Every structure is written in structure tokens, then in C-alpha cells.
Amino acid sequence: MTHPIQPRLTQVFRFVRCTYAHGVAELVYAFDHGEELIERVRFPAAPAVTAERKHAFEAALKLLHLIAGISYYKAGVPPKIELSNGPLDDATADLLEALYLHGLAEFAYRNGLDLRGRIAFPRSGEPSGMVKAATLHLPERTLVPIGGGKDSLVAVEAIKHIGGQATAVWVGNSPLIATCAERTGLPTLNIQRELAPGLFELNRLGAWNGHIPVTAVNSAVLAVAAILYGYDSIAFANERSASAATLEYDGQQVNHQWSKGYAFERLLGDWLHTHVAADLHYCSLLRPYSELAITRAFAKLTPYFDVFSSCNRNFKILGPKPADRWCGECPKCHFVFLALAPFLPKPRLLAIFGRNVLDDEAQTAGFDALLEYHDHKPFECVGEGAEARAAMYALSQRPEWQEDAIVARFRSEILPQLDVAELALEPWLKPAGDHRVPERLQPALAAIG
Amino acid sequence: MTSNASAPLSAGAPWIVMKFGGTSVATLPRWQNIRELVASRRAEGARVLVVVSALTGITDALKQLCAQEDKSKRIEAAKMIAQRHYDLLDHMQLAVPDTLAVRLTELARLAEEGPAVLGELAWSALMQAHGELMSSALGAAFLSHSGLPTQWVDARDCLAAVALPNQNERTKLLSAMVEAKPDPALNTRLAKLGEVFITQGFIARESQGRTVLLGRGGSDTSASYFGALLKAQRVEIWTDVAGMFTANPRQVPGARLLQKLDYEEAQEIASTGAKVLHPRCLSPLREPRVPMLIKDTNRPELEGTVIGPEVREHAPSVKAISARKGITLVSMESVGMWQQVGFLADVFAQFKQHGLSVDLISSAETNVTVSLDPTENLLDSDAVAALASDLAKVCRVKVIAPCAAITLAGRGMRSMLHTLSGVLAEFGQLRVHLISQSSNNLNLTFVVDESVVDDLIPRLHEMLIAAGALRTDDSALFGPSWQSLYGSGEVVAAGDAWWRTESRDRLLQLGAEATPRYVYHMPTVRQQARNLKTLAAVDRLHYAVKANTHPAILRALAEEGFGFECVSPGELKAVMAAVPESAPLLFTPNFAPREDYAWAFGTRATVSLDSLYPLEHWGEVFRGREIVLRVDLGRGLGHHEKVRTGGSGSKFGLPVDQIDTFLRLADTHSVTVRGLHAHLGSGILDDKHWGEVYGQLASLAERIGSVAFLDIGGGLGVPSHPGEARLDVAALDEVLRKVKAAYPHYKLWMEPGRYLVADAGVLLTRVTQQKGKGSWRYLGVDTGMNSLIRPALYDAWHEIVNLTRLDEPATALYQVVGPICESGDVIGSDRRLPEAKEGDVVLIAQAGAYGKVMSSPYNLRDEAEEIILD
Helix, strand or coil, X not given: CCCCCCHHHCCEEEEEEEEEECCEEEEEEEECCCCCXXXXXXXXXXXXXXXXXXXXXXXXXXXXXXXXXXXXHHHHCCCEEEECCCCECHHHHHXXXXXXXXXXXXXXXXXXXXXXXXXXXXXXXXXXXXXXXXCCCCCCCEEEECCCCHHHHHHHHHHHHCCCCEEEEXXXXXXXXXXXXXXXXXXXXXXXXXXXXXXXXXXXCCCCCCCCCHHHHHHHHHHHHHHHHHCCEEEECCCHHHHXXXXXXXXXXXXXXXXXXXXHHHHHHHHHHHHCCCCCEEEECXXXXXXXXXXXXXXXXXXXXXXXXXXXXXXXXXXXXXXXXCCCCCHHHHHHHHHHHHHCCHHHHHHHHCCCHHHCHHHHHHHHHHCCCCCCCCCCCCCCHHHHHHHHHHHHCCCCCCXXXXXXXXXXXXXXXXXXXXXXXHHHHCCCCCCCCCHHHHHHHHHHC | CCHHHCCCXXXXXXXXXXXXXXXXXXXXXXXXXXXXXXXXXHHCCCEEEEEECCCCCHHHHHXXXXXXXXXXXXXXXXXXXXXXXXXXXXXXXXXXXXXXXXXXXXXXXXXXXXXXXXXXXXXXXXXXXXXXXHHHHHHHHHHHHCCCCEEXXXXXXXCEEECCCCXXXXXXXXXXXXXXXXXXXXXXXHHHHCCEEEEECCXXXXXXXXXXXXXXXXXXXXXXXXXXXXXXXXXXXXXXXXXXXCCCCCCCCCCEEECEEEHHHHHHXXXXXXXXXXXXXXXXXXXXXXXXXXXXXXXXXXXXEEEECCCCCCCCCXXXXXXXXEEXXXXXXXXXXXXXXXXXXXXXXXXXXXXXXXXEEEECCCEEEEEEXXXXXXXXXXXXXXXXXXXXXXXXXXXXXXXXXXXXXCCCHHHHHHHHHHHHHHHHCCCEEEEEECCCCCEEEEEEEHHHHHHHHHHHHHHHHHCCCCCCCCCCCEEEEHHHHHCCCCCCCCCCCCCCCCCHHHHHHHHHHCCCEEEEEHHHHHHXXXXXXXXXXXXXXXXXXXXXXXHXXXXXXXXXXCEXXXXXXXXXXXXXXXXXXXXXXXXXXXXXXXXXXXXXXCCCCEEEECCCHHHHHCHHHHCCCEEEEEEECCCCCCCCHHHECCCCCCCCCEEHHHHHHHHHHHHHCCCEEEEEECCCECCECCCHHHHHHHHHHHXXXXXXXXXXXXXXXXXXXXXXXXXXXXXXXXXXXXXXHHHHHHCCCCEEEECCCHHHHCCCEEEEEEEEEEEXXXXXXXXEECCCCCCCCHHHHHCCCCCEEEHHHCCCCCCEEEEEECCCCCCCCEEEEEEEECCCCCCCEEXXXXXXXXXXXXXXXXXXXXXXXXXXXX
């Protein structure tokens, strides 16, 4: 046993090795000369890796090792990063440096750290554009990650609508997600991720702690799964506003959901095309849509109402009551409630949440933050302020809502300061902007809008 | 037993009507059971009329047949239905009786004919009526064949449906009403025919001779109609549960069987929640004063519920508590409009127009609030939005949901209001949107947020008992708990208390020597400790020493491997003097001065903080230390307001929204938060509660990297009233294990106090005198609130017995009082005890916790001595 490490005083973060055997990937990291931190990712009923896909698999696994390291790196944020398998080409190093910098921006902000200039992956100097991956003729089917919230369920239903082959996949142990995945009626795939126990020890010893871009880690896990099981596409359900920054701090954009944004989607999608397989597509099916367009689509999916939750509180133990899935106090609860309200009969919506969040004065500050009134956007995966204002304005015009505490306050205090012309709901319901949805899945886009 | 066993009945013999539902008539064993029951009633000297439903599933099959447009499919369906009856006859080894053959032919004919001739509704009614016509024909054959000659009666010849205003064709044919008044002619006509009869539930005939149905709850209602027509001795409803309960057993397993109700009470309970009886089936019995008895077919030995006229005065009692969920309120606010003629009529017309029916109504000068039940129309259409838009033109509208209506039902509700103070205080913590108290004085309804109801109902049920509002001590009215009758798993039965059995003589001797005396029974302490040690999910147990700091108890618990939770330097010193150095210590003070913390860091105790102030102002005291943070999860639980330690109204714990600030302060002073602690109150018997606290703490801990253990406090309830269920330790462990499986990296701690010592201690006192005042009788004993303040402070209920006369009948009703000059010095009110004499030794049970430690020298009376029994 080595001397207990002081995480915040470490000097080097080392990517020690990554191996794969019998459905288990072992990702190994270390600080300085400390104990190895071993994370395991378990792929159930994994088939053997064929010779044809071996190269692609190894590339995807390598990327998983590099991306998943972010959970450990952040414990100490040492000045130096070492790779035992040799340096990276420019495209890979660019991807990782962007991810580590932007994906940890909120973490840095909360901890008063400045990561700019601190994150440098060793580079071989091989420029971008030199690597070319083969076409693997992957089967025409899609991995759809399920998060338990409304977005992935809208994506699932859109793919089902066009008769697409898909598997509902999730990483980790969430009874909530398992229930939602089961409700989709699709085949399911549950990949397990075991964090290194040493990380908890580091936390106890005073490690830095905070938000990590978990969507990036899950994306890398699914890239490995796509090659392993044979899928030609990974369709996330990240919407348009995920690309917007939460706040600016010391000249740096901080976006809580950076790894759900379009920039990361493009970086990773391109990298997979060039480094893993030319026919493995990574995209978000909801990219052209606003939160409101998605909640409108979700409002028609009654069968999910009693199982889904977007609540930020981590419900590891499920119960039958709405309060077992919705805390009613976090920004996610606030936003999803508000965004669904224009599209559902009020008693139905209240039955989903088990309470009326908009008639709870204690939630005033939370909704102010959501509306970007008096406060900045909260650090959560929630829609843009303008969307929230449009939804609130729609409710403020409806007699069954307008006497509720938060809506009444909006009418009397906030609305007079706003330009009603900018509060229309309709513009939000139209698709707009770029997306990377492959041709095969593009008809599904129409099923959403 | 055979029918020949009894002598023939006279023409004037009384009638008993027995009703059996679909599952009770679907199999041979069930019919054998019916036969036994009918024979036993006949043996009582009564004529018996059996009312039956269709075989289970047949009514649904007939409905589906009616909805079928394809003739050949209808014929096929009729064959399937016939087959069910053939199969049962086969089982009974009976040939098809003529009465049934006629019905089956008719069924086949109707199926083939379809609705064209009779008309859709009349055809459908006649079709569905065949379910009962067939089951009764089959039953008649079986009963007669098994030696109980049984006459088949066509219910339609007896029950004449009445035409009512505002009835449309559908309600006329499918939910008809019968005016059933005692009919001596029918009585005479039937009495000539025999002694045992069988007829159909659910059906009647209207003035044009067409067959009609009685609608929901129809078979029970038929039984009531027959009970009224024959002015029966009683109507028995045989079902799958022993009767009505004080609450929905699914929500409150400790709900008690209601043994006696009057018609109005029963109807109120049936209307507000109980599913066992349809509320409409009671009114036919009210005028002829025919009692109804609900019985469990599988457990005929259970007493069941008797519903009858209000006979004699019992102590007024709440009989039941129920909750209806999914309620939407519409609150309408307007100044001065309500008095205008026709205004309310216009408002209510809007509800009618949007297809929404109003249930509860409350009104004030400027506000009318109504409740809507959860219909499909409400949930899935724009009805509410459209209604609100229309109403908004004439008043301010607010739509409040999701709500639940909690109803306390019982005769004489208004006279019980004073006993409900604790219950009302509970409502005081909630948002109560509407209160309604009907002028018939049978109910009190509160409409609250739906989210609180699941936890609230069991707690209110408990509080109603504790407050003496639900008088479960009256064994004439209240039977056993649902759990003890039907509960799955092991019923945690209260064994005979140690003081009642093995130690009684020793206690009498101790009481004769000197009183007041506290006596502690160490085997009970150890037993309770060992019960808790079976909680495999718990990594460390601490005894909350404030309950009782007697050194013998501290030592015994140290031997059992407990740690100790102390709230003051005094307690820490007492513990350190009594237990070995290896025993872990916790220091969990509240609003303690700075020097207490400084001193505690000099001991081996783990120190808790529960506010920002110490870190803000005395940061140096804590620099570099590890601490436990006690948080307030926002809602307190417990048996009395003063033992509730969570929620904004409580001084304990750091509110969750201040945790981030706390952590920043902790970081500033290099303080490490090693544990998170929450404690919501005392006297909690619901195992799920700790799972919730545990889960919430764990999800908070995930935000704080340094946390290694979670302390979910104590508050494990100890039942005090007879029949209250004990805390199910195995169930609690199961709940905790589930959470632990989700958060295996946190150790789990608990801090039980009262649970360990309450039952182990008794207070002995002696009778000094008696006094009569009006109808009240006071029994004076030689100590009171100076020794045991819990009754005065918390309204706590302690069992009180006259140990000298333990086996004598309890005929007197006493107010047991102490000698302290305070009107609150009452140890127990309305206690049934044997007639007492001066010098009798009286024992006050469950005095091991918060007894001696809370005693005072008030009035300068001698303090109670403490004695240990090993």
C-alpha cells in the first residue's frame, strides 16, 4: 500500500492501458505513481470480434479509454497527461482537448479552476485528414440510448414510426431507465459501467468533484458497442438548445451540456468516420428541434407518462408515486413541467408530476432562473430562456393556469417587461438548423415535427 | 347435517336473505360451502332466501356477446357461456335441470335473434339477466339434490322497477330502481311454497313487463330489496372479506374491522372509500329496520360487520378514514356576484355543459370551490381548459390539482372535534384547500394535495387512535386488524409483557415496599437490542442515551455492541463513565454553545453540526476536523408535534438549500464532512419512512465526495395501544437493504432510543384516594407528572393497570391523576380498571424511555427511585 495520495497535489495523470476480453473492457488510469484505477465496462452477451472489425473495435476502445479518463482526471487535474500507448494524431488530440476543456468547464467554474492551457494530450504531429477508416457494411440498425426522460422516448417513437430497426440501450444501473426501455417494446441492451473503487477513495481524500460530460463517455461506450454487436448508427436525442452556453465566465463559455451540443456531435461523428468505420453514423435525431417541439411530440405519447422522468435527482429506487420520479424542485422538473403544460390537459399534467409546480411559491427563484429573469441559466440540461418564456406566456393567456402562483407572478411582474411579439410559441415548433442524421433515418425527422 | 334435522317451519317464521357473489357460485366447493351456510340458517328456524350473482366472468361474457354484431359469433359466444354451466354441472355430477335447460334455449334464441326485435337496450338487459337466471337455476338443482329442497324464484316476479322522472331509456333499463316496502302478501305466498329459496340478484321487471337491470352493486341491492319486502330478520352479504374496516387495508394494514355501524355511517363509509359494499344497497333496509351483516365466505367464523339502526349510545367515535385521489378543484372567486339570483345556476350550468360533474362544494362570501372526480373527460380532453375559459368571463378561476379528499366518517362528528386537535394540527402543516362538514354530522372532509396522502392516511389513522377519537379500545365496535386477519407474512404479535407474567410478584413486592419507583427489566433491553441487531443492512447502531441514562442500561447496551449518541457534555460524561473505551460515541447537540464543541473534540466522540453559525463564527474550533452534518430533509414525522424534528417548524437540522454554503464554509476551514445525518421524529411505525430518508441522504451524499456514512436517525416506534402493530424489523431490513444495494459505498448508521428501553421500564405508584365529581371518577396515585411527564407533555398514552387486582373485572371508569398541583397532572383518562382501594399498586407501562430522565422536582415531591431487575 502506497502512502495516501493527496489528489489535488498530483502532478501527472496517466492513461495506463486498456484491454478487452469476454465482453469486459478494462480501462486503467493512475495519478503519479499511485495505485491503478481500474474501470470496467461490461458488454452483455458480447459476440466475438470478427477480424474484419478488429481494427475498428480497437480504435473505438482506445477512444473509450481516452474519454472515460475524464472522470478520473478531474479528481486531481494535474498539470501533465501521459499516454503509455504513445502520442495521438492531431484529430484525436483535438477532440480530447476540446472535450476535456469544454466538458469540464462547469466543473472548473464551480471549483474556481482555470483549465485553459492546462490540458495537453501528447501529440505525434500527424495532421488531421491523414487517417481513413474502412467501410464495414454494418447492419442497418440503430442504437438508441434511453435516458429515462422524454427526449429519447420521442426519438424511439420516431424510429419506430418509420419502421426502423432499433435497440434501446443504456449504460449503468437505473431502474427508471430499465422501465422506460422496457415500455418502448424494442429489444434492449444494458451495458454496465463500474467506476474504479479507488475513485471513491480519492473523493474521500479531498479530490476535486463536480460535473463531467457523461454523454461523451456514454457515446464512446456505444461506439464500441456498435462495432461489437453490429449497428450502423447511434441516434442520440439531443435537441437544438443543448448547444447554447449556460453562462460566460472569465471570457469562457460554460455549457452544462456541452457533450450534448452540436460541436461535440460533429467532432465525434467525424472522428468515428475517419478512425473507426466510414459507415458508423453518430448523430442526434432531435438536433433540428427545440425543446418545445419535442415536448409537443411527447405529449402524444401517453403510454410513457407513468414511467418517464427527467428529474435531476438521481432516483435509484423506484416507487409507484409521482414523487418517486419527480422532485418538483430541480430545474429539470421546472422546465419539463412548463414545457409540457401548453400541450396537455392540466389535470393530466398534474397527475404525471403528482403536484402543481407552477402553483408552488417556493419554486419562484427556480422559474426566474429558467426564464433568465434576475438570474443566469441554471446548470442543467434545460431549454433556452426564450423557450421557457414562450411556454410561460402561453400559459399566462389560459384561464386554467393564470391564477397559479408562478404564472400570476409572471403576468404581473415579468410580462410587462417583455415584448409580446417575441413570445409566440409557434416559431419554436418548426425545425431549424443543421443536423447529421444519416439519410436512412431522415424520414424519422418528419415524424417528430 | 340434512334438512330433515329441523322441524317444519311455521308460516310466520322469520326470513334470512343471503347473498353470494360471482366467485362464490363458480365452483363446486364454493357451492358446498353455500349449502352448509344455508342449512345452518335454516336450522336457526328461519326461511332462507339465497340471492346469487352470475358465475364469475359470465356477466362480462354476456356484455361482450351483446356488443357483437356478427350473428354467428353471438351464437358461438352463447355456446361458450352454456358450456361453463355444463362444466360446473358435470363437476356436481348433476344432469341439466329443466329450469336451466329453458334458460339455455332462451339464451341461444336471443343470441340468434339479435337486438332487432326487442330493441338494443331491452335485448341487452334480457341477455345479461340470463347470467343470474342460469346460476340460480343451477344452484336450486344443486341445493335440492344435496338434501336441501330449494325453490327457484324468479326475482322479476317480486321486484317491480319504478319509473322515475329524469330517467332516460338507458337508465330505465340498465340501472333501474325498485321501491321495496314490506309485502306481507309476497311473504305469505312464498311461505306456502317451502323453506329455502333461491333467486337472482341484479334483475327486476318494469311496468311494461320488460326485464331490467339494477346497475352497479346490483346483486347486493337485490338482496336488500328482498330483505325489505320480506321484512327479513337480517340480510347477509357473503363476500371475500370480513366486512368494513376503519381504513383501506392496502394503505393501513393496521385498519380495524368495524363490527357495528348504523345505516348512515355505513353508507357514508361506502360512499367515501370502502369498496366492499355499494352505498345504494343500504337505503332499502333503513325504513323497515332490517339489519345487514357482511361476512367472509372463506372465514365464516369471523364476526363480520353488522349494519343496523342506531341502537344505543356508544361513546362517539370516528369510524373510518378514507382517501379519494385524483381530485381536481375549481375555485371561483367573485365579489358580490354570488348573491345575485341565478348566478350560481349559471355557473353550474357551465359544468354541465362541459360534461363535468361536481362532488364537494364549499362556499364563502366571495368564493365557491367545487371538486371534480377524475373522469376520462377531465384527464384527456380540453374540458377543464374550456370550462375555465367560460367561467373566466364571470369570475376569477383557479384550477387546483392533483388533490385528494380525506374523509373522517362517524356519527356525531361535531362532538368529536375537540379530540381531533392533534389530527387537525397535522392538517395545519399541509395545504388544505377545502373543508366540508355535512349537516348530517357524519363526515368531515379535507381536500389536500394528493402527494401527501399515502403517508398521511396511515399516520392519521394512528393519530386518531392515539387521540382517543377512534376508540379502538371499545371492543364492541372494533374488531381485529386487517393485518392480523389477512396480513401476509409473520404477524408481529405482542407477547405478554414481562411485568404481567414472570415479574409480577416481584413488582408487587417492590411496590409494597415503597413508591414511586421506576423498575427496569434488563432482559427486555437486551431482547430489543438483539431485535435491532438483526438489521443486517445497518453497519452501526447507537443508543440515543437521552431516553434513559441509567448506567446499568448503558453497560448492557455496550455489551450488545452498541455505540452511544449523546446530546450534551453531561450525557457524554455519563456514558464515558459507564462504558468501555471501545464503544463509539456520537455528539449530536442542537444549539449547543461553542465551548461544548471545543470540549467534545477533546473526547473520542464524532461531532455533528446542524447549522451554519458554528462554522461562520467559530471556524477555528473545527479546523481540520471531521464532522457529521445533520440535515433537515424538509418534513417531520412523529406521533406528536413536540417530537417532530424535521421540517421548517423544527429547530433541528440544516435546510437542504444551505448545504452548498455549508460545504464552502467547511472547505474554508478544512473541515471534512464524513457523515450525513437526518432524523425526522419519534414513534414512527412505518418501515418505508427510513428507506426514504436513507435514499434522500444517499442522493445528497453523492454531491459530497467525502461522505463515508449515512445516519438515518432513530424514532423506531413502540406501539402503545392494544392491537397496534409492532414495527416489523424484518420488513425494515428489507427496505434498508434495497437502498443499500443502490448505494453500497456508504455505511449505514442508526440511532434508536425509545425502542430499546421503553417497554423495559415501568413506573410503580400506589393508590392514595378516590373522588367523584358528577359522573367523573378520579383515582389518585402517589406520583404524577413530576415522575412521568409524557402524558402531560405529548398526550402520550401509557397503559395503566392495577397490579394488585390484575385479574379482577375492569368495571370502573377512572381518570388516573397524580398529586401535583396542575390541572394537567392526568396520567390517563377514561381508563377501565377494577374498583380500586387505597394502597393498591398501580403500574404505568412503557415508562423506560423519557421517564426518569424527564422527571422534575416540581412541587418538591420525592423523586422516584430506580430499580434494576436482571
